[in-house]
Amino acid sequence: GESVGLHLPTLSVQEGDNSIINCAYSNSASDYFIWYKQESGKGPQFIIDIRSNMDKRQGQRVTVLLNKTVKHLSLQIAATQPGDSAVYFCAEREPFGNEKLTFGTGTRLTIIP
Amino acid sequence: DAGVTQSPTHLIKTRGQQVTLRCSPKSGHDTVSWYQQALGQGPQFIFQYYEEEERQRGNFPDRFSGHQFPNYSSELNVNALLLGDSALYLCASSPAGGGGYTFGSGTRLTVV
Numbered sequence: 001g002e003s004v005g006l007h008l009p010t011l012s013v014q015e016g017d018n019s020i021i022n023c024a025y026s027n028s029a030s031d032y033f034i035w036y037k038q039e040s041g042k043g044p045q046f047i048i049d050i051r052s053n054m055d056k057r058q059g060q061r062v063t064v065l066l067n068k069t070v071k072h073l074s075l076q077i078a079a080t081q082p083g084d085s086a087v088y089f090c091a092e093r094e095p096f097g098n099e100k101l102t103f104g105t106g107t108r109l110t111i112i113p
Numbered sequence: 114d115a116g117v118t119q120s121p122t123h124l125i126k127t128r129g130q131q132v133t134l135r136c137s138p139k140s141g142h143d144t145v146s147w148y149q150q151a152l153g154q155g156p157q158f159i160f161q162y163y164e165e166e167e168r169q170r171g172n173f174p175d176r177f178s179g180h181q182f183p184n185y186s187s188e189l190n191v192n193a194l195l196l197g198d199s200a201l202y203l204c205a206s207s208p209a210g211g212g213g214y215t216f217g218s219g220t221r222l223t224v225v
Binding site for chain 1: 117144146148153154155156157158161168169171203205207211212214215216217218219
């Protein structure tokens with residue numbers, strides 16, 4: 001498949017370690033945030049979401065933290081596996097019936113065996 | 114349960130031509146959004162269709178148009194293709210209440 005991103009910020013992590021991917025979002029009025037994983041040749045795959053009235057949400061091996069003061073999101077992946085290698089995007093949605101998702105630039109995560 | 118299905122997977126067109134891309138939403142979803150993803154960038158919102166009407170539009174020229182059918186499937190049409198239209202075109206479906214956006218694998222369009 002084709003490469004999703006050739007010049008993205010990159011993060012290399014040893015297999016089994018924890019990964020933290022950061023994202024700065026643009027609109028202080030955004031009320032819903034999503035993390036997506038995109039593998040080469042595929043569309044974005046939902047990982048976890050969080051609403052603006054929360055500051056932390058946990059899923060299976062993943063945790064999302066939201067800091068509205070500095071407009072910052074982070075995705076923590078515990079005990080990373082080779083299958084976690086992908087490009088990760090955060091997306092924000094503005095309120096008031098707005099369905100448009102605005103995506104960040106993405107981070108390429110590479111797991112080192 | 115099929116997810117979002119897009120066709121074709123790859124397409125090569127000549128500058129100035131017109132193209133139609135197709136999307137079938139996930140079962141139970143009635144809202145379809147289209148995104149353009151240039152190489153090395155995040156997806157950018159083109160427009161969204163609900164109840165067969167364009168509900169919201171991003172910053173794209175009128176060369177980009179769409180349609181939604183009664184079965185909720187959708188088409189994206191691009192006229193007068195430019196080299197800069199080369200990208201991965203993604204379709205995302207969601208239920209009427211919002212959220213739960215599911216993306217297809219996309220159509221890779223190359224304009225030569």
